[in-house]
Amino acid sequence: MDPLLNSKFLHLIEMGPIVVLSWSTDEGWPIKYVSGNIENVLGIPSDALFQTSVKYSDFIHPEDIDRISAEVSSFISEKTNIFYQEYRLCYQNNPPIWVGDFTAVDYNDEGIALSII
Numbered sequence: 001m002d003p004l005l006n007s008k009f010l011h012l013i014e015m016g017p018i019v020v021l022s023w024s025t026d027e028g029w030p031i032k033y034v035s036g037n038i039e040n041v042l043g044i045p046s047d048a049l050f051q052t053s054v055k056y057s058d059f060i061h062p063e064d065i066d067r068i069s070a071e072v073s074s075f076i077s078e079k080t081n082i083f084y085q086e087y088r089l090c091y092q093n094n095p096p097i098w099v100g101d102f103t104a105v106d107y108n109d110e111g112i113a114l115s116i117i
Contacts, residue, residue, distance in 0.1 A: 025113045028055030044091045061088035061096050076113045
């Protein structure tokens with residue numbers, strides 16, 4: 001597990017209104033980790049995120065997904081380490097929730113994105 005995700009700092013985050021997610025750079029962005037407060041903050045049960053067919057992109061509002069995908073692709077191709085986006089998340093029939101997403105990308109020595117947090 002990423003050192004950030006295994007720290008006391010994460011425990012502090014989980015007590016507040018910030019959700020931490022880590023996902024793979026594979027197609028659709030399969031989720032690898034989610035902080036325990038996601039259901040309280042976003043109304044999305046954590047077990048819904050770890051079903052084998054579910055990817056983070058499944059929760060992004062249909063009107064936002066193309067823009068967000070293009071932006072993430074651009075940031076990753078430019079080897080951007082940290083970036084910010086705003087978009088809506090949807091879960092079942094609940095109203096969409098606007099989120100401010102601060103993202104950090106880990107790259108290997110060859111510049112290939114390994115994970116997104």
